[in-house]
Amino acid sequence: MSEVATKKEGLFGKKERKMLIDPLNDNNPITVQVLGICSALAVTTLVSKALVMTIAVIFVLAFANLIVSLLRKGIPKQIRMIVQLVVIATLVTVVELTLKAVDYPIWKELSVYIGLIITNCIVMGRLEAFAMANKPWQSFLDGVGNGLGYGIILILVATAREIFGKGSFMGFQIIGPSADYLIDTTTNPWFSWYMPNNVMVLPAAALFVIGIIIWIQRSRNPKLIDIS
Amino acid sequence: MYSNKYVTIYTLVMTVIVSVLLALLFSGLKPIHDANEAVFKKRDILKAIEEYLPKPLDEMSDEEVLAMFEEQIEQQVLDAEGNVIEGIKADEIDLAKEEKKPVDERKYPVFIYNSDKGKLYLVAVRGNGLWDKIWGTIAFEEDFNTIAGVSFGHVGETPGLGAEITDNPAFPAQFKGKKIFEGDKYVSVSVVKGGVKDPEHQVDAITGATITSNGVTDMLKEGLEIYLPYFESQKKS
Numbered sequence: 001m002s003e004v005a006t007k008k009e010g011l012f013g014k015k016e017r018k019m020l021i022d023p024l025n026d027n028n029p030i031t032v033q034v035l036g037i038c039s040a041l042a043v044t045t046l047v048s049k050a051l052v053m054t055i056a057v058i059f060v061l062a063f064a065n066l067i068v069s070l071l072r073k074g075i076p077k078q079i080r081m082i083v084q085l086v087v088i089a090t091l092v093t094v095v096e097l098t099l100k101a102v103d104y105p106i107w108k109e110l111s112v113y114i115g116l117i118i119t120n121c122i123v124m125g126r127l128e129a130f131a132m133a134n135k136p137w138q139s140f141l142d143g144v145g146n147g148l149g150y151g152i153i154l155i156l157v158a159t160a161r162e163i164f165g166k167g168s169f170m171g172f173q174i175i176g177p178s179a180d181y182l183i184d185t186t187t188n189p190w191f192s193w194y195m196p197n198n199v200m201v202l203p204a205a206a207l208f209v210i211g212i213i214i215w216i217q218r219s220r221n222p223k224l225i226d227i228s
Numbered sequence: 229m230y231s232n233k234y235v236t237i238y239t240l241v242m243t244v245i246v247s248v249l250l251a252l253l254f255s256g257l258k259p260i261h262d263a264n265e266a267v268f269k270k271r272d273i274l275k276a277i278e279e280y281l282p283k284p285l286d287e288m289s290d291e292e293v294l295a296m297f298e299e300q301i302e303q304q305v306l307d308a309e310g311n312v313i314e315g316i317k318a319d320e321i322d323l324a325k326e327e328k329k330p331v332d333e334r335k336y337p338v339f340i341y342n343s344d345k346g347k348l349y350l351v352a353v354r355g356n357g358l359w360d361k362i363w364g365t366i367a368f369e370e371d372f373n374t375i376a377g378v379s380f381g382h383v384g385e386t387p388g389l390g391a392e393i394t395d396n397p398a399f400p401a402q403f404k405g406k407k408i409f410e411g412d413k414y415v416s417v418s419v420v421k422g423g424v425k426d427p428e429h430q431v432d433a434i435t436g437a438t439i440t441s442n443g444v445t446d447m448l449k450e451g452l453e454i455y456l457p458y459f460e461s462q463k464k465s
Binding site for chain 1: 230234235246249254261
């Protein structure tokens with residue numbers, strides 16, 4: 001990719017908008033580029049976890065892109081990947097330490113996965129493909145856009161898994177076999193057949209859900225089929 | 229291409245900047261981390277006796293949790309023979325560290341809560357689940373026989389299966405009212421598959437989580453046994 005022209009288009013010209021919106025759909029990092037699948041499997045059992053993960057990834061991606069883009073002219077080519085990795089690892093550690101201070105219980109649940117953002121292929125992929133060759137502001141937007149694209153899929157998958165696996169959404173109990181749920185399957189005559197599907201809680205279920213999302217997306221937009 | 233000298237200096241400067249930055253952040257946030265961890269652990273302990281508390285744990289602020297520990301909870305530490313050791317508080321004991329010591333040097337915590345319905349004795353147990361460690365806090369009534377409540381924790385049991393020991397409130401709730409003695413004989417409480425036959429000493433296992441369920445049984449059996457001499461001596465006094 002070459003340097004993106006920003007002449008007289010301001011901070012949110014057409015290209016910048018495209019940068020933010022493209023990764024949400026036609027260039028989605030998970031469903032189109034098929035990157036970052038690993039964490040999409042791990043943190044999508046609950047919507048609340050997926051949300052925290054999304055925020056963390058957006059932060060890391062945006063600022064890693066920004067920093068690497070600022071440094072891009074001075075980074076020695078021989079060690080550029082190491083430099084990128086150091087930037088990512090630093091930001092991830094900052095996120096982890098901050099989260100541990102702000103919301104300890106969530107950190108406790110997510111700590112392993114936060115650490116794994118370092119190995120999230122999306123982050124390094126964007127640094128190599130975009131930030132190394134583009135200006136800081138565009139790189140920052142590209143990071144936010146890709147983070148959002150990742151987050152949307154994460155939250156979609158988590159919503160499906162939480163509702164069908166645990167019968168709840170964001171911890172709000174919707175359907176299940178006790179009086180704590182909105183629809184109590186033990187007393188409600190219409191839903192007495194319903195049982196939460198335990199398979200949805202297992203990591204494999206995330207793959208099914210992602211697969212279905214990819215299927216729907218590609219059948220709506222056939223031009224994606226040839227890309228990967 | 230850049231010269232080797234440039235690359236070396238670049239690497240050095242970058243590493244120094246990053247390490248200083250992270251070291252500062254870490255030591256700056258350390259007190260908050262420690263405080264958070266202490267409160268988290270205390271909440272975990274209180275969870276076993278949640279229904280005896282003046283209000284639900286979720287509604288208690290961190291300060292209230294700490295104040296409760298300060299004012300209403302007595303702490304004792306036992307040695308491996310069940311004798312009370314002076315000069316150390318139970319919340320300083322971490323069973324994860326204790327289990328690395330030789331058996332006869334291990335220490336065990338006891339928390340005593342003065343509820344409206346008499347004293348509750350909380351003890352800690354630790355064992356193995358399917359993937360990693362599991363642990364629990366078990367609260368006893370004054371007869372040192374009837375369980376007043378339990379809470380469990382785990383490192384990495386399977387979500388939806390083994391992790392239900394903490395995620396599904398119905399599992400720990402089953403333990404309330406169970407007895408660990410059959411007459412004078414110590415039998416502990418077992419987690420069993422296929423329906424409870426002995427409602428005094430058994431609870432229902434989690435479907436699909438046989439190994440975690442058995443882990444809970446073993447953890448209780450072995451973990452509570454350590455406290456038996458202490459229970460004996462308390463009953464006499």
